Amino acid sequence: MAAEDEPPNYNRIAGGSLERLGALSDGVFAVAMTLLVLDLRVPAAAAIRDEAALGQALMALAPRLLVFVMSMMTLGIFWIGQQTQLNHLDRADRGLAWLHISFLCVVSLVPFSTALIAEFVTFRIALLVYWANILLLGALLFASWRHARRRALTRSDVTVALACAMERRIVFAQAFYAIGALLCLLDTFWSLGFILLVQLNYVLAPRLPVLRRL
């Protein structure tokens, strides 16, 4: 490819891809959110004789439902996080596209790590896999933001203070998730409970002024 041709070529890729990156992301998040529910299996009819048995079988699904809700929150938090970031960008480049494709790759692993922790809720390894998944999501969003700043892809109205605040937000969140993961030394339920609280904080934050700045 002649050197003169490259700039228009790659600029045009970049110009179009913010919008299509968003569309691809919405698709991957939508499918991942809907696949989570496949883990909630309907009890087999053969094993169920009466209402009481069905009630018990559904109650037995409760832990899976909790993990389902947690994973929906995780996906929601990172969907909003990615959207916020893309909204602050002016254009994309090839590197940004690959960072976001890697991010989506990790998003598509959420149904797997959710199924794993739902199946092995008392196993530390399952919890660490689940946490590694969240860590990778945060790390890739962080790397993408840094890349965007370095390549000047951000919008002209993004101040340094705002740019730093967005990085700080990711780092703080990941610090809390890491504390949650460490709690598995005590018990995986402490870990899951703590991670759940952190997530609830991010979902409800705007209404809790004390925690809003984290």
Place this chain on the structure above:
Amino acid sequence: MAAEDEPPNYNRIAGGSLERLGALSDGVFAVAMTLLVLDLRVPAAAAIRDEAALGQALMALAPRLLVFVMSMMTLGIFWIGQQTQLNHLDRADRGLAWLHISFLCVVSLVPFSTALIAEFVTFRIALLVYWANILLLGALLFASWRHARRRALTRSDVTVALACAMERRIVFAQAFYAIGALLCLLDTFWSLGFILLVQLNYVLAPRLPVLRRL
């Protein structure tokens, strides 16, 4: 995050998110609609010897097909309902985004509750789970509309009369669904039949002037 930075930051999230909320919603509805059909399992070839046997096996799928159609109607009704609501909004905020993510979370449960009622069509618990799913869909759309009004996210041409009409529409519909659910005291088939009629009313309403105002 410095207080001065917050307004531009969150306004811009809000500005972009109506469109991406719509795209995420279309994705989740599309996947949920297509997953419903996975419940229609093709009969195993080993068990089918001739045309008559295949015909019988397909006839045996009829109740599932009916539940499939009902669930498609449910998803269609709430897709149109959500779209109507988003069309009346001018912008979104973080709270609205989370109410709609919760809504999509419940949308993604529809294939589960559909599979449950298809498998246990005579069980009251299965019917109540199905109804609870519909109730949550309505409740979240209602909460989202109330939130939008309180935060002044609605378009400037939304009159108070129109805003109240949209709430009334949800409340009336849910009242009918609740009556349908109550009918399971008699029999789950009465419930399903009544809910089906209510849904048909909402699908065909514009052509039945008497019922149009509900």
Place this chain on the structure above:
Amino acid sequence: MAAEDEPPNYNRIAGGSLERLGALSDGVFAVAMTLLVLDLRVPAAAAIRDEAALGQALMALAPRLLVFVMSMMTLGIFWIGQQTQLNHLDRADRGLAWLHISFLCVVSLVPFSTALIAEFVTFRIALLVYWANILLLGALLFASWRHARRRALTRSDVTVALACAMERRIVFAQAFYAIGALLCLLDTFWSLGFILLVQLNYVLAPRLPVLRRL
């Protein structure tokens, strides 16, 4: 809802929905196209000892691959058909939205009827189910176009000649599919072969001037 409020309300639904109807449709088609492939199951490793055995197992998938390609063509033909129709519309209304949701409901059945004919390729009932699926797709597109003409939803540059041509195109295509279905009186392979030819004609039509007008 006060009568004065209804017109702005429903007009605005209509205004937004062409775009979101398109997005929902793209989602349903995309998922249906990708689910088709789930019917191509990877042979179980336990049963395969060497390259020759794997080659044979893959050859055994050939009929399924053919049905997969046929169904992709079916979905492609109707995706283009629906898109062409929506491109000729100026706005939507509630009735149009429901006709297209019904259309998408039938689209989501294509993986089911494809799996059925792939499993029971010599059974007439399976072929008739497959054909009924195609027939419903055409019938709903036809009904939607008629509805759009009756309610004056079409663009101002749609002439009567063009409007009739679009209807004729659907009717001709369905006539051919019906002939294909009738051929199952001889043999289901004649039916599939004929339907395949009709579809190839619609895919390649612009290059075969003699058939272009159908």
Place this chain on the structure above:
Amino acid sequence: MAAEDEPPNYNRIAGGSLERLGALSDGVFAVAMTLLVLDLRVPAAAAIRDEAALGQALMALAPRLLVFVMSMMTLGIFWIGQQTQLNHLDRADRGLAWLHISFLCVVSLVPFSTALIAEFVTFRIALLVYWANILLLGALLFASWRHARRRALTRSDVTVALACAMERRIVFAQAFYAIGALLCLLDTFWSLGFILLVQLNYVLAPRLPVLRRL
């Protein structure tokens, strides 16, 4: 259809379809990316007694995880490739739509060929199927670009040098993939390793000046 009506009709299809082709493509890629993960099956709880056993079961998934990452890269490379191509087009026509639907059809086969190579990693036939999948992706993008140039669908600012560069890029990439496939004469692991290196080159290329021109 009257001859006079055809041009406006098909032009309007074309006008709309670039955008909807992109949306359909994003949907198919999103579902294919998310389905890849279904191949990562959570170990059965019954077979796992302790952390060590779970650790081993997860380690046993490592080869599948590698194939998963490879396939995500394949999908990412071709998603960017298709997007770049569509970004350089001004409008679409029926032929282009069908070439891209065929392309999406092959995209939807990626989860199948990925599952095949993951299951039969030492079998040459599995590797050749995987390579054939990549070859078809490239061939269809190439055919689509040629078609677009012949029918003058490209943007007015696409120079001959740029047009040729885009073709050369596909041909070079496919030449490398073909070399990778040939290496299976030695061993399938050499093939996979070589293909992985080629893919890493395309993902990271902008940072390796020596290889950037390929």
